[in-house]
Amino acid sequence: MKKLILSLIVTIMLVPTSVKADEGMWFLMFIERLNHRDMQKMGLQLTAQEIYSINNHSLKDAIVQFNGGCTAEMISKDGLVLTNHHCGYDAIAEMSTAEKNYLKDGYWAPDRKSEMKPSSLFVRFFVRMDDVSKRILEKVNPSMTELEREAAVNKEIAVIEKENNEGGKYTVSVRPFFQGNEYYYFVYQDYKDVRLVGTPPESLGKFGGDTDNWEWPRHTADFSMFRVYADASGNPADYSTSNVPLQPKHHLPVNLGGVKENDFAMILGYPGRTNRWMPSGGIEQNVKFAYPAWVEGSKTGMDNMKKYMNQSDALNLVYASKFAGVANYWKNRQGMIDALSKFGTAKSKAKQEEKFNKWANLPANKAKYGNVIGNINKFYGLTNEKARHDNYLQQLFRTSAFGTVGRTVGKQLENYAKADAAKRTQMAPAITEMVDEMFKELHIPAEKDILAAQLKLYATKSKGYAVAPMVEKIGKENNYDYTNYVNTLFDSSIFTSKEKVAEFLANPSEATLTADPLYVLSNDMLTHFTTRSEAITKAQNDFGSSFRLLVEGLRESKIGTIKYPDANSTLRLSYGKVRSLPADKRNDAKVNNYTTLDGQVKKYKKGDQEFDLPVRLLEMHKNKEFGRYADKDGSLHVNFLSDNDITGGNSGSPVLNGKGELIGLAFDGNIEAMAGDVIFDKKLQRTINVDIRYVLWVIENFSNAKHIVDEMTIVK
Structure with missing residues (x-):
């Protein structure tokens, strides 16, 4: 062996x-x-x-x-x-x-x-790199859970980064390769x-x-x-x-x-x-569940931004950067759906996995690799609908300035409200600057339309996996038309103007914050997004170790032909x-x-x-x-x-x-080869x-x- x-x-x-x-x-x-x-x-x-x-x-x-x-x-x-x-x-x-x-x-x-x-x-200059695979992998063993393994790896990474940063002169990053089978550190200098x-x-x-x-x-x-x-x-x-x-x-x-x-x-x-090591189940999940939701959510956000961008040069500048970023990946993801479907990439990967599974279940390999493909496929089966759900919600977070407010400005205000007077004096300037920057890139009428449209899309299209409880409750009460709800939300929230935030800083109150409807909605969605059932948590742990073993086994057996990370x-x-x-x-x-x-x-x-x-x-x-x-x-x-x-x-x-x-x-790349992140097309990729x-x-x-x-x- x-x-x-x-x-x-x-x-x-x-x-x-x-x-x-x-x-x-x-x-x-x-x-x-x-x-x-x-x-x-x-x-x-x-x-x-x-x-x-x-x-x-x-x-x-x-x-x-x-x-x-x-x-x-x-x-x-x-x-x-x-x-x-x-x-x-x-x-x-x-x-x-x-x-x-x-x-x-x-x-x-x-x-x-x-x-x-x-x-x-x-800008970040690259100084040097080196292999620390042996050093890090000596700290882990097969009996560890993925969380235990991650903790052990991160502990050693922290030591390596400190050893090489020369007292803070350099930024050091240790990164995994080949799905965690190898590790290298990189030394950078930032200007x-x-x-x-x-x-x-x-x-x-x-x-x-x-x-x-x-x-x-x-x-x-x-x-x-x-x-x-x-x-x-x-x-x-x-x-x-x-x-x-x-x-x-x-x-x-x-x-x-x-x-x-x-x-x-x-x-x-x-x-x-x-x-490029992604299993067939992951490709299938992206093509049928994740990417279609990404595309639809992006388009919903873009359409509502564009209505206001077309009104004036000033409003166009407010959303120009966000729109460009969303539009870029909107077309990219649709191109990937088309290319991966056209070339049958998932089927090609599945054939490779069948070959691997036969090798994995040979007597000499079965103990280590025998359950790899089964564990991977089980994970994707359990998470297909969640992948759709998560992508609708992610595009809400990405296109709405207020979707994640509970963990951004909201978290800062929470810490501020809990702090003593001296600490608040130190915190206030940074919070004010954060809020000023936030309001440079939003227009309240546009934000109302974006949030209302994204809530409707998310609540009505993510039916295979339960949506956030508060979103579902409000939707049922309003026939899934969130327009009036969002208007009321914005009128009563402290997050929808710089003046309201400034007033909170002058008179902080935890009770006011925890009762704020936009803060509550944002945290409801964020909490739901990060919550995993016991079954998914277990499957995710098994998937992590199995994917790592799949890559190791594909390299060891020579069934996998990729030689670069x-x-x-x-x-x-x-x-x-x-x-x-x-x-x-x-x-x-x-x-x-x-x-x-x-x-x-x-x-x-x-x-x-x-x-x-x-x-x-x-x-x-x-x-x-x-x-x-x-x-x-x-x-x-x-x-x-x-x-x-x-x-x-x-x-x-x-x-x-x-x-x-x-x-x-x-x-740029060409649309004909949008599957390139998963599989390289020698004929068409440019x-x-x-x-x-x-x-x-x-x-x-x-x-x-x-x-x-x-x-x-x-x-x-």
């Missing part, structure tokens, strides 16, 4: 030479052993040490996680950061007003003093003084809107720029006018040569989450080629691996929210004012395709050529990228901000 845990070092020796180069999100520390030879054959000209080195500067020093959810890259010696427009959207919206609407009109700082600091924005340098107008940065989202051909300038500041010694520092631009260890040179079919393409970034917001590298999709009459490009400004202008619809274009761009297109950024064919290329393996979180990742030079900016030449043309030629381009290291 093999050991319980197979370390990644051992599996390296087992990697077949036939692994597809375009599939996989790989650890940088293993590139030399796992991938370097394949990458060289495809066009890589860098050594493994030039990609990842602890002691010398390397590509990894130019890649940052942007505000915890996207990727960005350093592109000048003075701390200039490039990421997607949709990644900078929150910050741009925050800096905007109805009078100075940078989201709508764009902005380019004429000098360093004009760069603007959002209230909360940070919090990050300022907006520039953004194209929304008509370019978000051209195509929701209609084109996840679609090819695309024609969008999905980019924005920021700058990282540090103290005089280059260390992280809170915002100060005395801070100076960070001098990064490495910044990416920018190549203006363009791309062609089969050119090598490498992406480094922070992919958020893949689930699932994405989990840690730095990864993917590599492949510039690669076209089959010819598409919607794209006028000679090869269906790029789009042009000609194609963008053909989509132009004057006054249309998604497809309008600036007059200046139309004039420049007419006069072919492309300057040094024109392709050899005379056109201006806008976006291009590669077959890199990415997912959410890779937004803003640099696309690099074989020399490590920047050729594009990843921003990454959609902004051509770096279009980025620079928008900055220098369209926006007259050549001083920004002059900072960069340009390679022709």
Whole structure:
């Protein structure tokens, strides 16, 4: 019998030479052993040490996680950061007003003093990583429950993180891989003084809107720029006018040569989450129960936001960021339903599990693996209807500013009411600031409509699993029309205006808070959401250990062929080629691996929210004012395709050529391969990228901000 845990070092020796180069999100520390030879054959000209080195500067020093959810890259010696427009959207919206609407009109700082600091924005540099699998797994044993195991693991993680943070200088994160069969720690350094340098107008940065989202051909300038500041010694520092631009260890040179079919393409970034070990029951649950509820709940929230966003620029700014985030996943989840259904992914997984189950029940394996598939299937059978219920409720929480108020502002007010006078004096400013920020992103009439509509959807559609008691009671009393109830709720709650909260801070009362109807409703829903029956709790415990054993057994038996860990917001590298999709009459490009400004202008619809274009761009297109950024064919290329393996979180990742030079900016995937988080489609899966030449043309030629381009290291 093999050991319980197979370390990644051992599996390296087992990697077949036939692994597809375009599939996989790989650890940088293993590139030399796992991938370097394949990458060289495809066009890589860098050594493994030039990609990842602890002691010398390397590509990894130019890649940052942007505000915890996207990727960005350093592109000048003075701390200039490039990421997607949709990644900078929150910050741009925050800096905007109805009078100075940078989201709508764009902005380019004429000098360093004009760069603007959002209230909360940070970038995270990756310092190093290491394997601590053996150390952590020595602390657990098979007789532990999942909660006991989690407690033991977390205790050791806390020790490891403290050992490596150098007194708080670094942020250390220990993460599980292969479903808890391996553990690695990651050391990061965070910089919090990050300022907006520039953004194209929304008509370019978000051209195509929701209609084109996840679609090819695309024609969008999905980019924005920021700058990282540090103290005089280059260390992280809170915002100060005395801070100076960070001098990064490495910044990416920018190549203006363009791309062609089969050119090598490498992406480094922070992919958020893949689930390529997900059992067939989980896929089936998502397709039939969870995702349809997600889609319907998202659409309900979006429709009610949009009614008010269309009324004025000011209201559009209030909901722009939330709407964009909800809309992105609304289309993504529908695309996943369609793709997973079309390709029969659950059936393919089920066949693999049948094969595994036969292996698992061989005499030598039965004691350890025999119940794995049964436990997994039992869990999904028990939780299918709850998954539907939870997704309706989650979209209520996500789209309503007041759905979770019981655990956010409500919890703060609860602690405030219980505190003594001295403690209250300390707490009040933070609570006031929290409330001020909350009310910047809501409009009470819209919030009433959102909450009433979401309550109705949740109460009437989640019938296979009991809804929250209070929601059900109010629904029955009002024929499931929550409009009057919500109006009364908002009139009587202390949470629906800054003035009411301020009055509570002046005269705190636990009795007033615990009787507040919005506080009670929110806590009723939140408590119900987190409650598990004994049967589900038991099944969940068995599922946790069984899923871990499934992954271990699939690797041990070689029935599973995946050699890279699932994405989990840690730095990864993917590599492949510039690669076209089959010819598409919607794209006028000679090869269906790029789009042009000609194609963008053909989509132009004057006054249309998604497809309008600036007059200046139309004039420049007419006069072919492309300057040094024109392709050899005379056109201006806008976006291009590669077959890199990415997912959410890779937004803003640099696309690099074989020399490590920047050729594009990843921003999307294609709808045909939306099953990619679960299974990689070698034929259809593509990454959609902004051509770096279009980025620079928008900055220098369209926006007259050549001083920004002059900072960069340009390679022709």
